[in-house]
Amino acid sequence: MTRIESPGPTWLTVPGKRTAESSLRDAATAAFAVNGDAGRALELSRALGGSVPRPGSGRTLRLLETLASLAAADLTAARVAEAHLDALAILDQAALHPAGLVAGGSPEPSWGVFAAEAAGSRLEARPVGGARWRLDGTKPWCSLAGSLSHALVTASTAATTQRLFVVDLADPGITVRTDAWVSRGLPAVPSGPVEFRGTTARPVGDDGWYLRRPGFAWGGIGVAACWWGGAVGLARRVWESVLEREPDQIALAHLGALDLALTAAGTSLAAAAAAIDAGDAVGDQGALLAARVRGQVARTVDEVITRTGHALGPAPLAFDARHAGRIADLQLYVRQHHAERDDAALGRRLRDAGVSPW
Known part of the structure; x- marks a missing residue:
């Protein structure tokens, strides 16, 4: 049986234009060693933080290829690293250095981004003087909140506008709830709700900045690369x-x-990286690009899952732990795309533009 025991890099470009092969190979090898272990994934994320380019830096292709290489080897590694790298990119856009946000003497921080919303859950932010704010309420879908050191969290201000905050997850006002997490996909990355009670927070940008910044769309494209x-x-x-x-x-x-299917979606991701670095993916154009790329990749993933099952039959699902785990992980991960609802949102965006998109 021919098996790939140490997967190689994953490129979005054709041979002859491939970048940084050795670093991508090292990242893939390290991700393969994670093998679904969240602790090892956090170690890898911290190790990558200083070397992986930020989106819009002129090397966005390298960023997307790194994320894809991690995911092809192990989706737990990619899921954890993507959030950590996204947080660092957000802080960079806000001209904030992570070291200045961490208490003196603390070890290298591990970051998450908690920005999801859900019916029945609301997190509110109120100023308490100076640069200090207080968070109260519940935030859904907070991945690895019990294992990370810090997070960027969105909350509603008095103007009912979303604002971004830095939170130390060791704050005594934080309660992480993992009891309801029963997923067979990404089982080591519990993403349950977190309760905030009088939690101290520091704002990042002004009201609405998190959603207005060009990097919001770019971060969504990074997830699609995973x-x-x-x-x-x-x-x-x-x-x-x-x-x-x-x-x-x-x-x-x-x-x-x-x-x-994979070549078409990979070409779309590579073109998106070029558009980001050229300054052509900001504002409405950036949002439209992200919607198209995410939709195309999500459809590709659905097709790949189906065709893989048809091609291989039940044996690898029953006897190959890596394969069975990857199927479950990817099925959960790609559901961050909201299928027909996101298609409808794209259609609405195209209609509102008032000009033919093709």
Whole structure:
């Protein structure tokens, strides 16, 4: 049986234009060693924080390829690293240095971004003097809140506008709830609600800055790069299967269809990286680009999951722990895309623009 025990880099570009092969290979190898362990994923995230480029820095392609390489090797590694790197990028856009936000003598911080909203959950922010604010309420979908040191958290101000805050997750007013997390996908990355009671927070930007900044759309494209990398990891298992024995026409058809879908989505991600670095992905254009890329990649992931199952049958789901785990992880992760609701939001954006998009 031909198995990939240490997956290589994942590129978004054609041969001859590939960047930083050794660093991507090292990242993929380190991610493979994570093997679903959140503690190892946090260590890798901190190690990558100083070397991975920020979006819009002129090396956005390298950032997306790094995220994809991590995800193709291990989705827990990618899920944790993407949030940590996104937080560092947000702080960079706000001209804040992470070291200045951490109490003296603290170890290297690990960061998350808690910005999801849900019916029945509300987090409110009130100023208490100087640069200090107080957070009260509940924030849903807070990944690894019990393991991270710090987080960037959105909360509603008196003007009912969302504002971003830095929070030390060791604050005694924070209660992390993981009891309801029963997911078979990303099981080591519990993403339950967090309760805030009189929690001290420091604002990052003014009201609405978090959503207005160009990096909001860019961060969404980074998540799509992780989805795409996870799909590549699945497709590699189909590639292995055609090397294990002489494939029939159906197996070859699945392999060809996987290549078409992944190549198209990868090209879309590479083009997005170029647009970001060229300054062409800001404002409405950036939001439109992110919606298109995320939608295309999400559809590709759904197709890859289906075709992989058809091509391989039940055996790897039953007897290959890595493969079975990747399927469960990716199915959960890609549901950050809201399927038809996000398609409808894209349609509304196109209609409101008032000009033909094609």
